[in-house]
Amino acid sequence: MPDHTDPAGREAAATAASDWNAETLRAALGKAAEWTIDYRSHVEERPVFPAVAPGDVRRALGSAPPRSADPFERVLADFDEHIASGLTHWNHPGFLAYFSSSTRAPSIVAELLVAAIGVNAMLWRTSPAATEVERTAVDWLRQAVGLPESFSGLIFDTASTATFTALLAARERAGAGVRDHGLAGGPALAVYTSEQSHSSVEKSAMAAGLGRRALRRIETDAAFRMRPEALESAITEDLEAGIRPAMVCATIGTTSTASIDPVPALRSISDRYGVWLHVDAAYAGPAAMLPEQRPLFSGWEAADSVVLNPHKWLGTSLDCSVLLYRDSAPFRASLALTPTYLESEDDETNLMDIGLALGRRFRGLKLWVLFRCVGTDGLAETMRSHIAMAAAAAARLVDGGVFELAAPVSFSTVCFRAKLEGDPEGADRWNRDILRRVNAGGRSFLSHTELDGRYTVRLSVGSVHTEERHLDEVLEALHRAATDLSPGEPG
């Protein structure tokens, strides 16, 4: 407890209370900038996944908050020693797990500026430029990926939030009055998505009060694409049972295999039954900037809403997930509320009216800075090189005879496994061991999934730091692990 009868103590606290002066801030920013440059230059020398056990970092940081201020040098030293050494390095060039992502350098600088100004973009009035830069950057992205002018949108933290927000709009359209009356007493609603879609669709259905059981996991074909005829059967069955279809969520670039649902066929069906069509292109969406990839996005221009994440493949820092929609009315209908204390006389878009969060970071700036400092040609070229690297890696994996592809290669994602005929469980164990061995080496980081009930290794190229040589290295490590851990003859 601070002793408030002690004048010396009060004085010390009063000194600590004022913010750093310009010189202290300049010195701290200079040190943090040097740390940043050193980190990015040498991250490859660190193991991708750190050698820490649960609780190690917490113990090192101490259990109680400090009463008095520490100089930044000491804080940065502790950060370097205890925190940076306990990170999984998403900006390591060998990070090829999940959907690999990275932070392009201009986005780092943009985040500094965002923090410096510290505005809240909830209303146009609470920071006009923040709202207008966000709308500009979102519209630039729309143009770059070739979506029609009728689409507009805004930036959320994650695709989970964007998809949830779209579901609320779809829910309102399917069950008019849910906003006011809620779901109790109304008809059950259903959401349709493929077996391969992201868990956020399921979570959204749960959060929105539709329940997990409202989710129809539509079966996929051999290439992991939603079967349109299975969708139509599910919808008609529900309608016969008095269940109202609320949303079809198609995916362009699914989480496991990056497969592409047949969006035009799904649009026809959802049109036929008056159902909202949402397209989850969180990972792959930015690749529509490449003319040669554009045909894969056929049909998304007819969706009611689309989500794409610049923080995945485009290289903005977390978090930056763009939701685009053709009509803002159902979004406003589902959630907009303006309390008196936020009423304003400005006839302008107030982004807080779309979505749940009131306070809003100035997320648009990093996307705008990235467009300006890299340009659409540069952004496209990076993705083109990732797609080429992934295709080459897939070809070389198969060439060795040890591995086989577990799914068609789509965008920059490769799903594969070491082949072991006649012993699926042995194959699962072998592949799990191979993945563990490669990841334990610290030079590469891959992830896994399950396809057709089988353990499957995934490699996804999406970092601005990744070069051919990093793929050479992981391919060599995979082959070496497969040989070292060879299960021999199946029992």
Added chain:
Amino acid sequence: MPDHTDPAGREAAATAASDWNAETLRAALGKAAEWTIDYRSHVEERPVFPAVAPGDVRRALGSAPPRSADPFERVLADFDEHIASGLTHWNHPGFLAYFSSSTRAPSIVAELLVAAIGVNAMLWRTSPAATEVERTAVDWLRQAVGLPESFSGLIFDTASTATFTALLAARERAGAGVRDHGLAGGPALAVYTSEQSHSSVEKSAMAAGLGRRALRRIETDAAFRMRPEALESAITEDLEAGIRPAMVCATIGTTSTASIDPVPALRSISDRYGVWLHVDAAYAGPAAMLPEQRPLFSGWEAADSVVLNPHKWLGTSLDCSVLLYRDSAPFRASLALTPTYLESEDDETNLMDIGLALGRRFRGLKLWVLFRCVGTDGLAETMRSHIAMAAAAAARLVDGGVFELAAPVSFSTVCFRAKLEGDPEGADRWNRDILRRVNAGGRSFLSHTELDGRYTVRLSVGSVHTEERHLDEVLEALHRAATDLSPGEPG
């Protein structure tokens, strides 16, 4: 369209595609750091609210994304000319609107480090230190505000998201099985909060599928505090009507007046009926660090969940909203899902299991850095000075005889109006005009609300940049405006 048959064009694009090298990043960070220091040193010379009309910024930024890269110098110059001049300056010392907030310098530096490492804290495994720093910083905050060890928690973007997440947990407890079966077919649920509570409670009820009508706005007393007996009546009425009470949301520091609900009495009632008690202390919560303010928080230690926003009064940058709870089980029960591709063998907290979003920024770092670089004594002292400045301003406002308080002064928030006996509509007009005049001056920025049906001006002190002289200035401006705009005799 890029011409991909042109080898020179391809080469240029390939150059642009690679990320900045260390020297380019160093130069850009240096320029952005100097811009930051200059901005913070001179922000007081800018008008708090910018002289822009809707659309001005968008027009200046241009309508199409650039194909080629611009040097950072040019981008920064455009940022300065077109964007920084179109901001509402939340870090201006005269910003006294809403709940005034500001970014303390160490938080700016922390955001740079967060962007530099660019990790995703969805699972412990996806960045062990990010999860553990977040847990450490949240626990330090818990200790600093005196909540018992039984509370743990995590960081969301905003209090809206935190309260929504708490409502999902409460919804699951009140209507077991909502997670799986949804709300259709089940009993109607209700949420109780005061007439003065934040709009996010209403939005959460809408988003969660309970509907706006599920919200019971409980009446308040003369000091704008929820009336316990009115709460109990509402609950018993609902029970008699077959409606199930899901959550009571009490507020410590309401949005308009910063009033404080009688939490111990509300806890007794919610215990009696087995209802979840959530405490919204988004604004005021950090003030529990002050021993002399701690009694105002009586009862919150018995809540099921509490939300406090370090990005409001504590000085972290947006976004940093801390949700604390006594039991994580109902949170997991309401939403947790782990898809195969994220299954891991680590026996550790995976923060994505609490809440909707999967991807998670490393928000814990700025809170940890702030504790280290300022210390709890320093953080407390800043809030203490704000409370003293608000009290002094209120006293001087009343002294002049022109203004009267519209609510008891609570924490650092003052609600007031210019007095005009017998003409409430004239008074509303007068006060609206006074506020407009003061805000138009560009030296101060106040907001307004409605209390007892009357237009009310609000002044809230919460920025590390605000000093006594800034309050002198706004008080003088208010008195001058009241005199200049005096409505004379009421009609």
